[in-house]
Amino acid sequence: MVSDSPLVRQRYTVRGIVQGVGFRPHVHQLAAELQLAGYVTNTAEGVVIEIEGPADRVTSFAAAVVDRAPPLAVVDSFALQDVATLGTEGFEIRASIGGSAATLVSPDVATCADCLAELTDPANRRYGYAFTNCTNCGPRYTIVTTIPYDRPNTTMASFAMCDACRAEYEDPTDRRFHAQPVCCPACGPRLDISIEAVAAALQAEEIVAIKGLGGYHLAVLASSEPGVARLRARKHREDKPFAVMASDLDAASGLCIIDGAAKELLRSPARPIVLLPRLPGAAVASAIAPGTGELGVMLPYTPLHHLLLAAVGEPIVLTSGNVSDEPIAYRDDDARSRLHPIADRLLTHDRPIHIRVDDSVVRTVDGAPYLLRRSRGYAPAPISVPSASRVPILACGAELKSTIALARGRQVFLSHHIGDLKNYEAYESFCEAIEHVGRLFEITPEIVAHDLHPDYLSTSYALELAEKRDIEAIAVQHHHAHIASCLADNGLEGPVIGVAFDGTGYGTDGSVWGGEFLVADLVGFERAGWLAPVPLPGGDAAADEPWRMAASYLDVLGEADSAPIVRALGDDVRWNDVVAMTRAGVNSPLTSSAGRLFDAVAAVIGLRTVVNYEGQAAIELEAIVDPGETGAYPVSIDGSTLVGSDLVAAALADSRGGVERGRIAARFHHGLAAGVAAMCQRLRAETALGTVALSGGVFANVVLLRDVSRLLEAAGFVVLRHRQVPCNDGGISLGQAVVAAARAHHRPTDLLRSEPRRTGAGDV
Ligand SMILES: [Zn+2]
Numbered sequence: 196m197v198s199d200s201p202l203v204r205q206r207y208t209v210r211g212i213v214q215g216v217g218f219r220p221h222v223h224q225l226a227a228e229l230q231l232a233g234y235v236t237n238t239a240e241g242v243v244i245e246i247e248g249p250a251d252r253v254t255s256f257a258a259a260v261v262d263r264a265p266p267l268a269v270v271d272s273f274a275l276q277d278v279a280t281l282g283t284e285g286f287e288i289r290a291s292i293g294g295s296a297a298t299l300v301s302p303d304v305a306t307c308a309d310c311l312a313e314l315t316d317p318a319n320r321r322y323g324y325a326f327t328n329c330t331n332c333g334p335r336y337t338i339v340t341t342i343p344y345d346r347p348n349t350t351m352a353s354f355a356m357c358d359a360c361r362a363e364y365e366d367p368t369d370r371r372f373h374a375q376p377v378c379c380p381a382c383g384p385r386l387d388i389s390i391e392a393v394a395a396a397l398q399a400e401e402i403v404a405i406k407g408l409g410g411y412h413l414a415v416l417a418s419s420e421p422g423v424a425r426l427r428a429r430k431h432r433e434d435k436p437f438a439v440m441a442s443d444l445d446a447a448s449g450l451c452i453i454d455g456a457a458k459e460l461l462r463s464p465a466r467p468i469v470l471l472p473r474l475p476g477a478a479v480a481s482a483i484a485p486g487t488g489e490l491g492v493m494l495p496y497t498p499l500h501h502l503l504l505a506a507v508g509e510p511i512v513l514t515s516g517n518v519s520d521e522p523i524a525y526r527d528d529d530a531r532s533r534l535h536p537i538a539d540r541l542l543t544h545d546r547p548i549h550i551r552v553d554d555s556v557v558r559t560v561d562g563a564p565y566l567l568r569r570s571r572g573y574a575p576a577p578i579s580v581p582s583a584s585r586v587p588i589l590a591c592g593a594e595l596k597s598t599i600a601l602a603r604g605r606q607v608f609l610s611h612h613i614g615d616l617k618n619y620e621a622y623e624s625f626c627e628a629i630e631h632v633g634r635l636f637e638i639t640p641e642i643v644a645h646d647l648h649p650d651y652l653s654t655s656y657a658l659e660l661a662e663k664r665d666i667e668a669i670a671v672q673h674h675h676a677h678i679a680s681c682l683a684d685n686g687l688e689g690p691v692i693g694v695a696f697d698g699t700g701y702g703t704d705g706s707v708w709g710g711e712f713l714v715a716d717l718v719g720f721e722r723a724g725w726l727a728p729v730p731l732p733g734g735d736a737a738a739d740e741p742w743r744m745a746a747s748y749l750d751v752l753g754e755a756d757s758a759p760i761v762r763a764l765g766d767d768v769r770w771n772d773v774v775a776m777t778r779a780g781v782n783s784p785l786t787s788s789a790g791r792l793f794d795a796v797a798a799v800i801g802l803r804t805v806v807n808y809e810g811q812a813a814i815e816l817e818a819i820v821d822p823g824e825t826g827a828y829p830v831s832i833d834g835s836t837l838v839g840s841d842l843v844a845a846a847l848a849d850s851r852g853g854v855e856r857g858r859i860a861a862r863f864h865h866g867l868a869a870g871v872a873a874m875c876q877r878l879r880a881e882t883a884l885g886t887v888a889l890s891g892g893v894f895a896n897v898v899l900l901r902d903v904s905r906l907l908e909a910a911g912f913v914v915l916r917h918r919q920v921p922c923n924d925g926g927i928s929l930g931q932a933v934v935a936a937a938r939a940h941h942r943p944t945d946l947l948r949s950e951p952r953r954t955g956a957g958d959v
């Protein structure tokens with residue numbers, strides 16, 4: 196390669212997910228291809244490359260280094276600088292220098308095609324080896340103990356590489372160059388019992404606890420009615436759906452309808468559980484997902500799963516290894532004691548899991564992924580937000596479906612799913628996650644954001660931390676956080692009309708909000724509309740017993756003494772007590788909750804009066820919607836309120852008239868959606884805002900989400916939905932982080948402004 200170009204030398208600094216993803220071998224290969232001299236190294240600033248050679252080839256290099264980056268690399272910034280030529284020859288990969296704050300720990304990655312080929316090749320030295328991985332795949336976040344991401348800082352530290360693995364690890368042209376978890380049957384982790392023995396146990400309908408990537412699963416043959424029933428009984432989990440793992444897409448298509456978007460998601464490196472429409476004849480036990488027409492399906496994401504599914508020969512239930520609502524077990528001793536009463540046997544191994552990470556759960560809506568739980572395969576990849584925060588921020592999230600977030604600059608690092616903080620173990624996980632994510636990304640918060648609810652453990656944590664470290668605490672109203680989260684998710688700052696529909700959130704007036712129309716930007720909000728408040732009999736108890744909401748709404752309608760309904764619902768003595776309680780205002784705070792409106796309708800039509808997992812009544816109401824029914828119940832708007840009791844009254848009348856429940860459910864969904872759209876049109880007339888953000892756990896309901904979107908778009912609105920984080924409380928920490936950043940940013944300038952901000956009246 197003779198060139199007439201002048202000799203130049205350039206230095207590049209590359210930031211992002213560029214460590215542990217094959218970036219340096221890629222640079223090395225490119226330099227070799229173009230016959231350029233120089234070096235590449237990891238530094239605290241990111242990956243630094245110096246390249247020397249003829250100017251034209253150096254230019255080609257600079258273009259290709261990002262364009263042709265390895266699939267798992269995420270380049271956030273690329274800085275270029277001309278430096279003096281040194282006349283060096285050859286290209287080298289130099290040892291890492293200093294820390295690696297600017298290089299990011301990647302999420303765990305599903306087994307790649309190359310590793311899978313080795314796994315199934317009898318001539319390969321990793322044939323049948325359950326821990327095969329390379330630079331393009333394998334465990335990451337779950338095994339990293341601290342930074343920099345090097346083998347001694349992972350749970351692979353205690354495994355000394357054999358000569359063959361070492362040679363691969365040190366060869367820049369090898370797929371395993373600097374793959375920190377590299378190992379083989381001679382030097383790596385081992386299973387304690389054989390895959391064949393486990394497969395035989397599963398085929399005999401036994402329950403097996405299996406150590407996975409981020410924790411233990413409980414497995415049983417998906418087709419086994421007695422097996423699945425036994426698992427439910429032992430786990431004390433009555434109805435909450437179990438996920439299923441199928442060996443490949445073909446096997447999955449025997450269970451569910453899989454469209455193009457779902458196919459892509461199922462095979463993506465994140466390998467989440469994808470909720471899909473179940474085929475009527477699917478060979479799975481009826482107890483797997485009662486009351487829903489869907490099935491949560493995932494494909495194998497570790498070599499162990501690939502080997503196991505191949506040996507079993509049919510789909511298996513793979514559900515979190517825990518009892519009831521406890522966090523998933525991930526430490527071996529804990530798993531042995533907690534899972535012993537549930538599992539007939541246990542399959543474990545000697546590679547420790549450093550951090551508990553559950554499977555992610557995703558739906559697809561109109562061909563796009565819609566996350567319900569963002570965890571394994573996604574965490575801790577950062578979300579890029581529209582404006583940089585001036586100081587590092589910790590956001591503590593809410594209480595259910597808890598996540599935490601750490602913000603630095605334009606990046607927000609969201610933790611894995613932590614769970615319900617009322618559970619002590621989950622609270623411990625919450626504290627660990629704050630510490631761990633902070634360490635991995637070297638973020639020491641100078642502001643701590645939290646929910647407005649005074650009784651959330653996350654709030655107490657935030658206030659204690661603020662006092663201990665003498666840093667500022669910023670309270671963010673729950674539904675404002677939802678809307679801010681949706682804005683950040685879409686890379687926007689607002690203002691917008693925000694529709695925040697969920698179960699419960701603490702309002703600025705101390706009442707229980709949950710059906711809110713906010714005019715909001717990242718800094719503040721105005722509560723511009725809401726579902727007409729009704730009593731919440733028994734407070735939190737109402738969420739577990741939808742019949743209480745039926746009592747509340749029927750009392751509003753003057754129908755609480757209607758004998759046939761009370762008889763249909765069962766326990767009339769408690770009914771009368773609850774009605775008396777709401778009338779006296781005893782332990783019955785007012786609520787505008789949309790989730791509770793769904794509960795009321797589900798109970799009034801006799802679909803579900805008591806739930807045994809969060810949101811069950813709404814999930815089942817959505818599941819029975821008759822797709823052929825286009826009717827919509829009318830709903831009125833009274834001042835700033837949407838009168839939800841209109842919908843309950845219409846459902847009651849239809850129910851009395853013997854209308855089929857699927858049609859009632861459809862008319863309710865369509866009616867509520869029309870009410871939401873009408874309220875948004877009113878608010879557009881007042882504010883001239885033409886964009887609506889949809890957030891809150893109720894929008895996990897795809898029928899409602901699609902209905903509302905369609906009506907708003909037909910009315911000329913731009914509709915924002917979540918794309919990267921869940922609409923439920925799993926996204927709250929992101930919202931808190933961007934609100935806190937915006938307030939920290941704007942407060943000083945606001946003081947200088949001559950005009951008042953248009954929004955912000957609802958600031959707390
Ligand atoms: Zn691989």
Ligand SMILES: [Zn+2]
Binds near residue numbers: 356358382
């Ligand atoms: Zn080895």
